[in-house]
Amino acid sequence: MDRSFLADQDVIAASRKFVCIRLATYENADENEVLKGVFAPGGVLQNTVFSLMSPDGRTSLVRAGRSPAWAFGGQVGRGIHQQPAEVIGKMAQTMEAIALAYPGKDKPVGRVPLPYLADLRLALNVAAADRLPLVAVFGNAAQRKQMEQRLEPLAWADEFLGRALYVPVTQQDEFKSITGLKTQAGYVVIQPDIFGLKGKVIQEISLLSTAAQLKQSLSTAVGRHQPSTLTYEQHRSQGAAAGQRWESKTPNTDGIGRSRFGPRPRP
Amino acid sequence: MKRFGILLGCLTVLSQWSPAADQIAWFGTWKGGLAEAERTGKPILLISAAPQCHNVPGVW
Numbered sequence: 001m002d003r004s005f006l007a008d009q010d011v012i013a014a015s016r017k018f019v020c021i022r023l024a025t026y027e028n029a030d031e032n033e034v035l036k037g038v039f040a041p042g043g044v045l046q047n048t049v050f051s052l053m054s055p056d057g058r059t060s061l062v063r064a065g066r067s068p069a070w071a072f073g074g075q076v077g078r079g080i081h082q083q084p085a086e087v088i089g090k091m092a093q094t095m096e097a098i099a100l101a102y103p104g105k106d107k108p109v110g111r112v113p114l115p116y117l118a119d120l121r122l123a124l125n126v127a128a129a130d131r132l133p134l135v136a137v138f139g140n141a142a143q144r145k146q147m148e149q150r151l152e153p154l155a156w157a158d159e160f161l162g163r164a165l166y167v168p169v170t171q172q173d174e175f176k177s178i179t180g181l182k183t184q185a186g187y188v189v190i191q192p193d194i195f196g197l198k199g200k201v202i203q204e205i206s207l208l209s210t211a212a213q214l215k216q217s218l219s220t221a222v223g224r225h226q227p228s229t230l231t232y233e234q235h236r237s238q239g240a241a242a243g244q245r246w247e248s249k250t251p252n253t254d255g256i257g258r259s260r261f262g263p264r265p266r267p
Numbered sequence: 268m269k270r271f272g273i274l275l276g277c278l279t280v281l282s283q284w285s286p287a288a289d290q291i292a293w294f295g296t297w298k299g300g301l302a303e304a305e306r307t308g309k310p311i312l313l314i315s316a317a318p319q320c321h322n323v324p325g326v327w
Binding site for chain 2: 006007009011012015017018019020021022023024025026027028030031034035038047048049050051052053054055056057061095098099101102103104105108109110112113115116117118122123125126128129130155156161162163165167192193194195196197228232235236239240244245246247248252254
């Protein structure tokens with residue numbers, strides 16, 4: 001993820017024993033309050049928050065902060081993407097130890113749900129940032145329920161795990177920033193544009209697809225996705241030059257706490 | 268100095284740049300993720316970031 005801790009294969013392997021939640025800061029007032037309860041110097045929500053938590057979401061099991069480096073050491077700021085191997089290893093080992101302490105239930109009741117994003121506007125942006133295709137589950141409540149039952153096992157299968165993002169869509173007018181939509185209901189695989197403000201349909205898959213048909217169609221569609229190849233600096237400079245702007249739904253308070261409360265504590 | 272600080276803030280959490288590699292599978296909402304953690308009894312890996320830098324979207 002941050003090209004260091006969260007992209008490490010041992011951390012990714014350990015993450016399969018966790019429920020991984022990634023929120024978009026400043027996009028939901030209720031989630032802002034949750035994040036402030038985890039880490040907010042002086043009560044001010046910063047751009048980034050990181051923690052490992054108990055299953056009820058009430059207790060941080062490591063030192064919460066802006067990034068894994070706050071809990072496990074390593075570089076902050078420039079150099080963040082070249083963390084020492086031993087520091088990254090410390091995160092993976094800590095996660096494995098926590099997983100032993102919280103092994104989970106033997107037979108959880110119910111199905112593993114799709115890891116939905118909140119809405120199409122945000123999902124497009126996040127998919128662009130992740131450089132992944134976006135799968136919209138489009139239909140009324142009954143149709144979506146039917147589609148979710150078929151899609152859930154695939155979304156958590158090795159072939160697709162972490163290789164697409166998902167969002168529920170109810171109304172056709174929610175697709176106003178997406179070109180190429182024809183269906184009235186179904187699975188809609190979307191290629192976000194580079195900046196995640198627009199998108200185009202890669203493939204529409206019938207809501208009547210069998211599990212085998214869905215797997216085949218989804219594999220084909222995901223394979224058609226073309227991720228951006230811009231570097232971080234190119235992305236930022238080209239976006240600024242093109243006037244591509246994102247307005248968060250709640251005020252951005254990043255930096256206010258930092259100047260008042262000084263640098264991060266050293267582990 | 269403030270501008271430099273904002274840049275570092277943007278860089279603190281970035282998405283994977285090689286989508287072909289294995290990645291963490293993220294729940295995108297607190298409500299959905301917490302419900303799954305409570306259902307399974309698994310611990311939570313929580314991270315949050317604004318999907319923009321200097322207001323340019325499409326980047327963590």
